[in-house]
Every structure is written in C-alpha cells, then in structure tokens.
Amino acid sequence: MTAALLQGSRAIADSAIAAGCRFFAGYPMLPFTDLLEAMSAKMPEVGGTCINADSEIEAVNMALGAGAAGARAATGSCGQGIALMQEAIAEAALNEVPMVVFNMARGQQDYWQATRGGGWGDYRTLTLAPKDVAEAVVHTQLLFHLADTYRAPVCLYGDYLVAHTHMSVDVAPIDFGPLPDKSWALDGTAGGTGHARQIWTWAMGRDDAPGPGPDVHWRRLAQKFATMGEAEARHESYRCGDAEWVVVSFGTAGPFIDYVVEELRADGQRVGSFRPVTLWPFPEAALLEAAGRARGVLVYEVNAGQMIDDVRLALRGQVPATFIGGVSIDSSGMRQGDLLTVAAIRSRVLDAIGVGAGERR
Template structure:
C-alpha cells in the first residue's frame, strides 16, 4: 500500500487492528481521545468491538475480560486515567492476562507511573516509548505480540505529539513469528469434563487438581519479569562512541535531542545521544556502555526529573548525571510546554558543556 497521511492516533489504531486487536475499551481523555474515536470507527469494520466505557476502571477491566477470553485486546488513557487503571494492570500481570495499554500521556510526567506502576504486587509493565508516529506503528504491533508471548499487560507510552501529529505512513502488518496457542483462554468449552479452566491471581487450582497457590505462582511471575528484563531491552544510541557528553532522552523528546546533538557533533563537539526505547526494562547495560568514554551525562526530560533515577542507576556513580529539563506544560495541560524545542535544548546543552569546562 502507498503511504497515507494519517493522524498518529489513527495510525496506531490501524496498527493495532493489523496486529489482530479486536477489542478495545476506553474513556475519553485528551490527548488519548482520538485513539478511542479511531478504534470506535475502525473496529466494527473488522467485526471487532470498541466500548466507550463509563470509566477508566471499567475500560481496563473490560480489556482484561476480553484478553482472558483469548482476544487481542487494548485499552488506554493518560495521566490520572492511567492511575485509575493501575489496580487492574497489576491484577492482569499477576493472573497473566495479556492486553495493551495505550498511554497517550500528557507530556512526560507519566514516566514513574509507566515504569514503577501503582498497583499491588511484584509485577512490572513492559513499556515502549516511540519517538514518532512511524515507530509507534511498529511498537504497537510488537506490543501485541509480546503481550501474548509473556501473557502480561504491556504499555505504549505515547503523548500529544504521537497522538496528534500527522505523518505519511504505511501500516504494514509485521510478522513476529509464531506464538504458542492460547489454550489457557476461557471459552467455557471444557466445563464438565474435569478440565475446566481458571484464571485466578491466587492460582489455587481446582479441587482434586490444586494449583501452585500464591507463593509459588507469584515467584514464577517474578522470574518471568526478570527474564523480560534480560532479553527485552531496546535502545537507540547515536554517536556515543568516544563521546565526552551523552544526552539521554525518551519518547518524542528523542528527535529534538538528536537534532541538537547532530549539529554539535558537526561542529566538532564529542557528544552523543542515547534513547531508551523500552522504559521498562530500562537498557541499563547499554547506557553504561554508551557512557563508557563520557565525563558527563545530561538527561533531558519534560518533567521534574523522573527517568534521571534510572540513568543514575545505570551509570552507578561513575559519571556525573545532570538534569536538563523541568516541568513544562502548555496552557491546555495536554502537551509539552515551551522547553520542547530545538533552540531551548541547544542552549541548555551549550550551557552544560561550558559549565563543566570552566
């Protein structure tokens, strides 16, 4: 197919459907709303279901139900709406129901919420932060695959610039390889045979066929997340080899930093850019490697300093780590404010480099 001009939300909706998503539930909240509208328009065309739920709590629990019944399911919101969903995201992690949460965040203030979670239990949420619409289209499809592969809820960290930017994109279905059959999904068919199914966070099993129970079950879940942390990290590293300064950013801030770093590199400054693509698992080892020759690490994020904790953990005190960003939101409260521009970042990077040299 030829590339089409698509709004980011619509491109993500098409990518989700291309990945086999057939159930979506959400509650309007900008800038997530456009994705809900696109799903409501497009899912019925493929015999899917989109629910305009009565709350974020209902939406995420509907997605959990659809996921438990074997469908590829999604939900989404942003900020406070994601906060309302955290209990169910944690529950799905512990009872192993896959679905994708589309967090079209208000700015970059959802980093803690996306990577630490707010629900109960020893769980993690695999979280991809695309830098632009094209990457969001790819990540959306990969996330549906990984959710099924790990039987876990996963998250896409988008924002206003992903949701509302129009881009020429070609949504091509991506084949990520085979997955085991969903023989655990509930369809009622084994009732009365002695082999009926059960999805239960406590994993107590059936009378005569006891399950592992919470202690063993949750240990196994924790091991699964450890395995994900080992193999699912993704990142982009630009000109970091030999760099004295490395600027770390995530999501849609990445391309702005990339442009500034490119200009400085062209001017002979030994500077590189590093962008975690997975926020959890954070690519700690790759960042440590990228900062091998650096004597300063700058963290640009449009918040009061959230990802910087992970950067500091990754470099483990070997290199000084300084924040470049701050809280910055536009008047609508939906979108990154004035600091997300190339000139603002360029000035701060210049300043930071000078300060250390003096």
C-alpha cells in the same frame, strides 16, 4: 499498499487492528480521545468491538475480560486515566492476562507511573516509548506480540505529538514470529473444560487438582519478569562512540536531542544521544556501554526528574548524571511546553557542558 497521510492516533488504531486487536475499550480524555475515535471508526469494519465505557475503570476491566477470553485486547487513556486503571493492570499481571495499554500522555510526567506502576505485587509493565508516528506503528504491533509472548499487560507511552502529528505511513501487518498457544484462555463453558471463568486460583488449584501454591506462583512470575528484563531492553544511540557528553531522553524528545547533537557536532562539540526505547526494561547495559567513557551524562526529560533515577542506577556511579530537563506544559495543558524546542535544549546542553555564552554560535 502505498503510504497514506494518517494522524498518529489513526495510524496506531490501524496498526493495532493489523496486529489482530479486536477489542478496545476506553473513556475519552485528550489526547487519548483521538485513538478512541479512530478505534470506534475502524473496529466495526473488521468485526471487532470498540466500547466507549462509562469510566476508565470499566474500560480497563473490559479489556482484562476480553484478554482473559483470549482476544487481542487493548485499552488506554492519558496518565490521569491510567492512574485509575492501576489495579486492573496489576491484576492482569498477576493473572497473566495479555493486554495492551495505550498511555497517550499529556507530557512526560508519567515515567514513574509507566515504569513502577501503582498496583500491588511483584510485577512490571513492559513499556515502549515511540519517538514518532512511524515508530508508534511498529511499537503497537510489537506490544501485542510481547503481551502474548509473556502473557502480561504491556504499555505504549505516547503523547500529544504521537497522537496528533500526521505522517505518511504504510500500515501493514508485521510478523514477529511464533507465539505460544492460548490454551489457558477462558471459554465460558459449563462443560468441565476447567477454563470456565477463572484463570488464577491463587495457584491452590481445586480439590481434584491441587496447584503448586501462591509461593511457587509468585516465584514463577518474578522469574518471568526477570527474563523479560534481560531479553527485552531496547535502545537507540546516536554518535555516542567518541562522545564526551551523552544526552539521555525518551519518547518524542529523542529526535529533538538528535537534532541538537547534530548541530553541536557541527560546532565541534563531542556530544551523543541515547534513548531508551523500552522504559521498562531500562536498557542499563547499553547505556553503560554508550556512556561509560563519557565525562558526563545529561538527562533531558520534560518533568521534574523521573527517568534520571534509572539513568543513575544504570551508570552505577561510574559517570555523573546531570538533570537538564524540567517541568514545561503548554497553555492547553495537553502537551509539552517551550522546553521541548531545539533552542531551549541547545541552551541547556551548552550550560551543562560549560560552553560559555561568548563561545556559542
């Protein structure tokens, strides 16, 4: 297969289908709308189903149902619509239903939503934040694999730049290895298979087959999320080895930070870049390793300061963290504003590390 120039949304749709996704439901909301359109164009070609639901709540519950029946299912929106979906995402976690949720966010203000969630109970949502279209193609397939591996809802944190940028990409199925079977999936039969229409019975089971009870269920789920937290943290670092200053960013901001780091390195500044690829689990140990000997960590995110909480937890007070991001939305309201430019980032980094105007190139 050769590379084709694809819009990010279309590349993600192709990648989801390559991963075996055969059910998708959503409600239009920019910049997510393009993904819904791409899915609606491509799903029929592979015998899959794409539904333009009447609301985000309907869409996520359709995906929950399809996932419960064993399909590779997905839904999505931007942060505003994902807010409506929180209850169903928590139910999917509780019922151990795998599904993928695409947040094609209007910026970087959904970090807490992605990493803390707004549903009830002890659950986490594994979240991958791609830096560009090419990485989003890989992340999409990885998410379907991780959802099935852990029987859990998982998220992709994209944005306008991921959804709308076109890149030459080659979308082919990626083999991430074997998966557990889906013998738990509902089959809708009335034939006494035990899988007719309910996955979770508060772990109390039935009269003829008592379950372990809710306490055991919740303990087991907590253990599962702890295991995910240990095993699935991913990160990327750039020139942190001898860095006096490490700039932490996520998603599409990452390549901008790398660019600024390269420029400042050429000017003799010892700066490095660190990007959590998984927002949850946050790569705490890797950040401490990368920045533990630095003079300071600078946190760049296009919001009022959300990820900085996780950065500070990871640094355990050993290295000071300074916020250099901020709220910045462009006039369309659909994407980050002018704070996400090389010039603005460079200036904030130089301010933070104490390089005066007179010493700048």
